[in-house]
Amino acid sequence: MMSELTKLTIAEARDRLRAGDVTATELTEACLAEIEKADALGAFVHKTPELALQQAAAADARIQGGAENPMCGIPLGIKDLFCTQGVPSQAASNILEGFKPEYESTVTTQLWQAGAIMLGKLNMDEFAMGSSNETSCYGNAVNPWRRGNEETALTPGGSSGGSASAVAADLCLAATGTDTGGSIRQPAAFTGITGLKPTYGRCSRWGIVAFASSLDQAGPMTKSVRDAAIMLRAMAGHDPKDSTSADIPVPDFEAAITGDIRGKTIGIPKEYRMEGMPAEIEKLWADGADMLRDAGAKIVDISLPHTKYALPTYYVIAPAEASSNLARYDGVRFGHRAKLAQGDGITEMYEKTRAEGFGAEVQRRVMVGTYVLSAGFYDAYYNRARKVRALIKRDFDEAFAGGVDAILTPATPSAAFGLGEMADADPVQMYLNDVFTVTVNLAGLPGISVPTGVDSSGLPLGLQLIGQPWEEGALLNVAQTLEDAAGFVAKPARWW
Amino acid sequence: MSIDTETARRVAKLARIKVEEDALPALAGEFNAILGFIEQLNEVDVDGVEPMTSVTPMRLKRRVDEVTDGGYQEKVLANAPDAREGFFAVPKVVE
Numbered sequence: 001m002m003s004e005l006t007k008l009t010i011a012e013a014r015d016r017l018r019a020g021d022v023t024a025t026e027l028t029e030a031c032l033a034e035i036e037k038a039d040a041l042g043a044f045v046h047k048t049p050e051l052a053l054q055q056a057a058a059a060d061a062r063i064q065g066g067a068e069n070p071m072c073g074i075p076l077g078i079k080d081l082f083c084t085q086g087v088p089s090q091a092a093s094n095i096l097e098g099f100k101p102e103y104e105s106t107v108t109t110q111l112w113q114a115g116a117i118m119l120g121k122l123n124m125d126e127f128a129m130g131s132s133n134e135t136s137c138y139g140n141a142v143n144p145w146r147r148g149n150e151e152t153a154l155t156p157g158g159s160s161g162g163s164a165s166a167v168a169a170d171l172c173l174a175a176t177g178t179d180t181g182g183s184i185r186q187p188a189a190f191t192g193i194t195g196l197k198p199t200y201g202r203c204s205r206w207g208i209v210a211f212a213s214s215l216d217q218a219g220p221m222t223k224s225v226r227d228a229a230i231m232l233r234a235m236a237g238h239d240p241k242d243s244t245s246a247d248i249p250v251p252d253f254e255a256a257i258t259g260d261i262r263g264k265t266i267g268i269p270k271e272y273r274m275e276g277m278p279a280e281i282e283k284l285w286a287d288g289a290d291m292l293r294d295a296g297a298k299i300v301d302i303s304l305p306h307t308k309y310a311l312p313t314y315y316v317i318a319p320a321e322a323s324s325n326l327a328r329y330d331g332v333r334f335g336h337r338a339k340l341a342q343g344d345g346i347t348e349m350y351e352k353t354r355a356e357g358f359g360a361e362v363q364r365r366v367m368v369g370t371y372v373l374s375a376g377f378y379d380a381y382y383n384r385a386r387k388v389r390a391l392i393k394r395d396f397d398e399a400f401a402g403g404v405d406a407i408l409t410p411a412t413p414s415a416a417f418g419l420g421e422m423a424d425a426d427p428v429q430m431y432l433n434d435v436f437t438v439t440v441n442l443a444g445l446p447g448i449s450v451p452t453g454v455d456s457s458g459l460p461l462g463l464q465l466i467g468q469p470w471e472e473g474a475l476l477n478v479a480q481t482l483e484d485a486a487g488f489v490a491k492p493a494r495w496w
Numbered sequence: 497m498s499i500d501t502e503t504a505r506r507v508a509k510l511a512r513i514k515v516e517e518d519a520l521p522a523l524a525g526e527f528n529a530i531l532g533f534i535e536q537l538n539e540v541d542v543d544g545v546e547p548m549t550s551v552t553p554m555r556l557k558r559r560v561d562e563v564t565d566g567g568y569q570e571k572v573l574a575n576a577p578d579a580r581e582g583f584f585a586v587p588k589v590v591e
Binding site: 331 | 499503504507508512513514515523526527530531533534538540542547548550551552556568571572575576578584586588589
């Protein structure tokens, strides 16, 4: 069965490739066939079948020659935010229509060097600004999961919505994502997959279209915790082209997964028990704590007192950095340029180009960022937010100094919602999706979302584990324990 | 802090985004919703707190100030909407 091949985890595919049981070309052809049948999911927005088959043939040759890299021969989807040489890389924005980079991002370069295969580019929110994939210039990505027997189209989350949809629907073995406020972990939770945001600086940001540079971090979106460990190792490492990438060794994260968390201390932050939290989420969280306790961990209550200020802090810092980063889209060097009227000068060119090229949410954030950085407001908004950010990080530092190894929280305040359901809500309502995830970006910590249950309508729900800086290995080990105990094996019923 | 239509117009200008006159009131309303949300930060006691400059304490790398790469004029211009004779072309800048 061809389609059975696409359901493999990276770890399973690696073992079968090495055993000569399957070839990279067979795996790739199976994925390409699934992708062709799945346009209704809106996940793949630029398909690269020819490149994929070339890479697969090369991977097969390497495997025959005894290649040891576990990513060799693994077909992946790549978020449209990553610049891929000669392949459209639009950040789901009309302003980058037609843009084909002359260079390759460091993360994808490393993946191809490891022997991984690119199936194509994946849908996302425009410039990664969104929590539902509804701000994309390509149209919506759709969640393969549905509520019971309903046909309502649900969001796969965002911004890495196409990545989440593609992995959950078994169109690829895994995908890259990026996470600025929850953009890997929230879609992973909405689609029943695993999503890891590494420590800030673990992966190079070079060649990834910048949103908020002090928060952005790339990471794997996979079918298992073990796969996240395998793929992260290939993505991570110091890059002289990104001065914020850490010059520290990349460990074998998979080797850290021992399944033994006896004696570890897991913190439960009381501030994450939000008013109005659905009973299902509360139960999921309590069950997760029980699973870790049963595995021998010590569960302790902790306090992260500045949690409620994380979202407002984020909505100063992220737009401020975005307004600066997105200044480069001016119609001069790449992408869209507006048609000009007689007598229009360069200012009109900038203004018309950016009005036509940016969608409503991107325009809104660029302007909010412009406002909070403008003369007279810089101290009141931007500097104050940077101070509160320091306090948010200090909360975590103190919890870890107090002996906590990892922190357990819900990943999202709800299961996936319907596409269009938030259309009439004010922007702040949508921002609340990231309430549990955004603290982690502000503090630069690693965080992982693991599917552990379903809600009353059968939709997946995830828990988040937050780890100490650079301790992705230990974090993945706790996550594996949660995965094993929860035994989440549900798959969406195929309708596409 | 409440943002009026005039402020919305000024911010749009600073951001170099053309916003039609009739869209300004709605835009001002959205700004107010977002800034109202941000106002919560005024509750936090930030006395004596240094604004964060880097989330991970690290010393930025230094290197010798020398040319290490370059010579890609064609590649640099490959995606330009209007490139002529080895340059980016734009409308007249100086009267």
